Amino acid sequence: MHFETRCVHTGVDKDSTWLSATTPIYPSSTFRWDNLDGHRGFDYTRSGNPTRRALEENLAALEGGIDCRATSTGMSAIAGVLHLFQPGDHIIAGHDIYGGTYRLFDAVFRKMGIDFEFVRMGDPENVRKALRPNTKCIWIETPSNPLLNIVDIQAICDVAKSAGVITIADNTFLSPYLQRPFEFGVDIVVHSTTKYLNGHSDVVGGAIITRDKAHAERVSYVVNALGLACSPFDAWLVLRGVKTLGPRMEAHQKGAQALAEFLNGQPTVAKVYYPGLTDHPQHALAKRQQKGFGAMLSFDVQGGRPAVEKILSKLTLFQLAESLGGVESLIEYPDTMSHASMTEPARREAGITASTLRVSVGIEHPDDLVADFRQALEG
Structure with missing residues (x-):
């Protein structure tokens, strides 16, 4: 089957x-x-x-x-x-x-x-x-x-x-x-x-x-x-x-790809981490061993924590919460949330900075998710 x-x-x-x-x-x-x-x-x-x-x-x-x-x-x-x-x-x-x-x-x-x-x-x-x-x-x-x-x-x-x-x-x-x-x-x-x-x-x-x-x-x-x-x-x-894992994952990664491509072109975004982007250094490896690129992405913003807080205050569809993989979109700050249990030197060694945000893209329409981030970044 x-x-x-x-x-x-x-x-x-x-x-x-x-x-x-x-x-x-x-x-x-x-x-x-x-x-x-x-x-x-x-x-x-x-x-x-x-x-x-x-x-x-x-x-x-x-x-x-x-x-x-x-x-x-x-x-x-x-x-x-x-x-x-x-x-x-x-x-x-x-x-x-x-x-x-x-x-x-x-x-x-x-x-x-x-x-x-x-x-x-x-x-x-x-x-x-x-x-x-x-x-x-x-x-x-x-x-x-x-x-x-x-x-x-x-x-x-x-x-x-x-x-x-x-x-x-x-x-x-x-x-x-x-x-x-x-x-x-x-x-x-x-x-x-x-x-x-x-x-x-x-x-x-x-x-x-x-x-x-x-x-x-x-x-x-x-x-x-x-x-x-x-x-x-x-x-x-x-x-x-x-039971709905297959269709959910397709919807998840459709939104993630759209959001990653949008963020990748924003002047206030320093770097986007998403293997579905062709400029990701391991794009070819991900394509070889994965059926798709998934629904998780991270990015670094210009301006450190103050810029992070400004973006988070303006988002309406992305809930500030830990965890991932649900039908609703979530965003979190690894430095004080998911990776706070690591020492600061260990976080920095891993590449996690005070400018890093992690996003779990839900199954909402990709256009709405992109629009939410557009107004948060441009507002």
């Missing part, structure tokens, strides 16, 4: 009694056993739930994995996969990753004995040089948050395989509709389902998708042992949202 068809139908047909057209919500915390030796597949919702399992089947099919575990947040998905590693292990990650991921790595798991090294992953040679005998994982985030730098997934996977280490990719920014890391050799994919997979800004959740049986079994054990699983109602909301 085509991708859009799998979005609608995979994991849905679970009601053999009433033949419900949508997957039911099973809010039960516990399930009766048939006898002392067996049950019908579920015993306790922390360990497994029919609604959550339906979502997991859907997401595994969309990414091309063999299994999935849906978690309570995107960060709990990342925390879950980090429990695959031990004190003394070394993990390589990009220098410009999401601030929450950076914080979890640098301020939490580093204290638990795992060593992290942040490199400019746009050049695979930097990753190769960072390899150590105790390196166990290369963490891939592409496009990066918030500056939309592109990592050559195939090249990084080749480096990883030559060294016998695994790769984990955060595919939140594009969703499996626009990018499927397993096709390039990635071992594990994580998502914040809060974002495009759900798409309606009304749930937080995460997912860990595996393509190897050993990884699937270990992830399942960790998610259950740590109590990381998402609630049945949250799973149902994401399963509802994912």
